[in-house]
Amino acid sequence: MTWQYAGQRQNSAVTGGFVGSPTSGEPAGDTHRGAARPAGGPGAPRLGGSGDRLFEAVPRWHARAVARLTRAPAAVRAEMFFADQGRVIAGLILLSVTGSLAVAGGPFIVRSLVDDALPTGKVRDLLPPVLMLCGLLIFESTVLTARMKLISRLGGLLTVRIRQAVNSHLQRLPFSFFPRTQQGEVMTVLSTDVVEAQNSVSATTQAVVCRAADIVVGLVVIFVLDWRLSLAVLLFAPATLLIIRGGRRRLMALTTRRRELDGMLMAQAADTASVSGALHVRLFDRAGYEERRFDAAAAEVLAASREEARLTSRVRFLINLGLVATMMVVVTLGAVLVSSGRTSLGTVAALGGALLVSFGPLSTAVTLRSELASAGASFTRIFALLDTPAEHPAPPSQPGPARVREPSPTVAAGPAGGVRLALDGGVELALDDVWFSYDLADPADRRGGPAGQPGRPGRPGAGPGEAAPEWSLRGVALRVAPGTTAAVVGASGAGKTTITYLAAGLYRPQRGTVRLGGVPLSEITPAELHRVVGVVPQDPHLFHDTIAANLRYGRLDATDDELRAALDAACLGALLDRLPAGLATRVGARGYRLSGGERQRLAIARVLLQSPEVLVLDEATSALDSVSEAAVRQALDRLSAGRTTLVIAHRLSTVRDADQIHVLDHGQIVERGTHETLLADDGAYARLYQPVG
Ligand SMILES: Nc1ncnc2c1ncn2[C@@H]1O[C@H](COP(=O)(O)OP(=O)(O)OP(=O)(O)O)[C@@H](O)[C@H]1O
Incomplete structure (x- = not known):
C-alpha cells in the first residue's frame, strides 16, 4: 500500500538534490513513466479493456495541463500519483463543463420571464419559467456538490500518495542528507507543499476549466441574445484581460516570496520546538530571544501577505470596475435599443444576468493564477526531494576493474542478489x-x-582551481x-x-x-x-x-x-x-x-x-x-x-x-x-x- 518513487536512478544524473541544489524541474526523460505506479494504493480502481484507454490518457493530459498552468515542468511527473484516477478527473471536467452549460439556460429563462410571463401577470404564465429557474438552480447545486465530493476525494488521495512517496524516499536517502538538511524544510515539503500540489491537481485546475467554460458559454449566450450588445461586451473584455495579465506576474512573485518566508518561519519554529531545541532555549534562557526572532520573521511574512492582499484587492477592484463599466454600457445601449423597439427588456435583463454569472468570477482568476504559480514552486520542491539520489541496494555484481575481490568461501549470493x-x-x-x-x-x-x-x-588532494x-x-x-x-x-x-x-x-x-x-x-x-x-x-x-x-x-x-x-x-x-x-x-x-x-x-x-x-x-x-x-x-x-x-x-x-x-x-x-x-x-x-x- 505504499507509494514509492522509483525515478531517482534516472534522475540522479540530471538533478542535484534537495538542499542547496534545487532541481531544474525538467522531467528527466521517461522518469514519470518509470516512476511509481499504484500498487493497490488507496482507492486504486482497476483499469482494463479498450474503453479504459481514454481514462488512462486523461491523467496524462491533466498532468500536462497542470504543468502548463503552474509553469513547473516537473508537475507533469505528478501523473504518477493519479495515473489510475482517469475516471475521477474525466468526471470532474465533465461536471465543470455541465455546470457552465446549465448556467447558459438561465438568461433565456429570465428573458422569457420578463418578456412573456410578467406582462400577462398570470400565475399560469409565471409558474413555468420560475419552476425552470428553480430546477436549474437545484441542478447547478447538485453538480457543484458532486464536483466538491470528487475534488475532496481526489485531494485526499493525492495528499496521502505524495506523502507516502516522500516519506518512502526519505527512508532511503543516504544518511549524509540529514546532517545538512533543516528538519523544518522537510516538514514544509510534507505539509504545505504537498497540500498546494494536490490542490492544484484536484481543485485549482478544475476551477480554471470552470472559468474558461463560463467565459466561452457566456460569450456564446450574449452573442445569441443580442449580437449588438455582445460587441459592447467584447470591447471591454480585452481591457479586463490586460488587467489580469498585468497583475498576475507581480502577484505570482509576491505569493512565492510569502510562501518562502512562511516555510522559513515554520522551520525556525520546528527547530525550537524539538526536544533538544526546547531544552537549550530554557538552559540559555533564550525564550525572549526566540520570541523576538520569531516575531521578526513573522513580521516579514505579514508584510509580504499584506502586500499580496493589497495587490490582489487592487486587481480585483479593477476587474470589477471593468465589469461594472461593461454593465453600464450594456444597460445604456440596451435602454436605447429597447426604447427604439430593436430589442426587448427581457434581453437586456438576461444579458445583465449572463454577464454577472459568467464574468463575475473573473476577479478570482488572478488569485487562481498565483495559487497555481506557488503550486508550481511546491512541485519543484517535492520533486527536488524525490530526485535526491537514494541509496541503492547493493548491485548484484558489477564487472570491471573497480571490483577486486578474491574468491572467498565466506560469501554466497544473497536473496536480493546482494552478497550473503x-x-x-x-x-x-x-x-x-x-x-x-x-x-x-x-x-x-x-x-x-x-x-x-x-x-x-x-583522490587525496585537490586539482588546480579546486578547493582542497x-x-x-x-x-x-x-x-x-x-x-x-x-x-x-x-x-x-x-x-x-x-x-x-x-x-x-x-x-x-x-x-x-x-x-x-x-x-x-x-x-x-x-x-x-x-x-x-x-x-x-x-x-x-x-x-x-x-x-x-x-x-x-x-x-x-x-x-x-x-x-x-x-x-x-x-x-x-x-x-x-x-x-x-x-x-x-x-x-x-x-x-x-x-x-x-x-x-x-x-x-x-x-x-x-x-x-x-x-x-x-x-x-x-x-x-x-x-x-x-x-x-x-x-x-x-x-x-x-x-x-x-x-x-x-x-x-x-x-x-x-x-x-x-x-x-x-x-x-x-x-x-x-x-x-x-x-x-x-x-x-x-x-x-x-x-x-x-
Ligand atoms: N557531518 C559532518 N560534516 C562535516 N564535517 C564533519 C561532520 N561530522 C564530523 N565532521 C568533522 O570530521 C572530523 C572528525 O569528526 P569525528 O566526529 O569523527 O571526531 P571524533 O574523534 O569522534 O570526535 P569526538 O571524540 O569529539 O566525538 C572533525 O573535524 C569534525 O569536525
Missing part, C-alpha cells in the same frame, strides 16, 4: 587505506569536483580479526566517530574500501549489513514510542521474554520493575523520560537483541555510572565473546583489554599495539593516557 555473508568462523572487519571527507560525501558538492564523481574513486577537501580520515588501515576486539582512541575530532559511520555503511569512503568478511560494504545490502553489524552510537536515539517498540527496533520478532532478558543483561531489569506500564511504557520524545544512562542501556539492550556478529560501540558506556558500567561491560563482554568488536572510546580505562588499540590523530593512525606495548612505547597513547592515568 557466512557467519560461521566469524566475520573480519577491515578498513583498507580509507580516505574520507564529509565535503565530498555531499552529493551536491560531489558534482563539482572530480574527486567524488560517482563511479570514480576520489577537508579529510576526516586519511589512509586509515585497520583490521579487526574475527572474534577479537579492537579499540580506537584519539583526541576529540580525530575521526573516531567517522570510523563508526563507515563501518556501519552510513557513508562510503572516497578512497579505499571497508570490508566485512573480505566483501566490500558497497556489495552488501542494508538488510544484510543490519544482520551482521550492530552499532551503539554516541548519542543513541529512542523513538517516541514504548520501551518494547524501541527494543524491537533491534529484532522485530523478539518475544516479551526476550525483551526482558535483554533489559536484564543491560542492567535495566530494575527500571522495568519500577515502571507501572512495564514494557508498554512510553519513553517520550527522543527518550527524554529516561535518564542518560538508562537511554544508553536501552540502546545496548536493543543491540543485544539484534545479536550481530560484528559490534561497533561508540562510547557505548560513557553515560553510565561506574556500577552499571561494570554490569553492562560484563554483558557486553559476554556478547562480544567470539564476535568481532570495534570500540571507540575516550575513557582509556575501557579499552585496556582490547586485543589491539589504534591511536588516531587528525584522521591518521599513528600508533597501534596493546595497552602494555603502547604504554611502553611512551608515544601518543601514553600521552593520552597520562592525564587520566
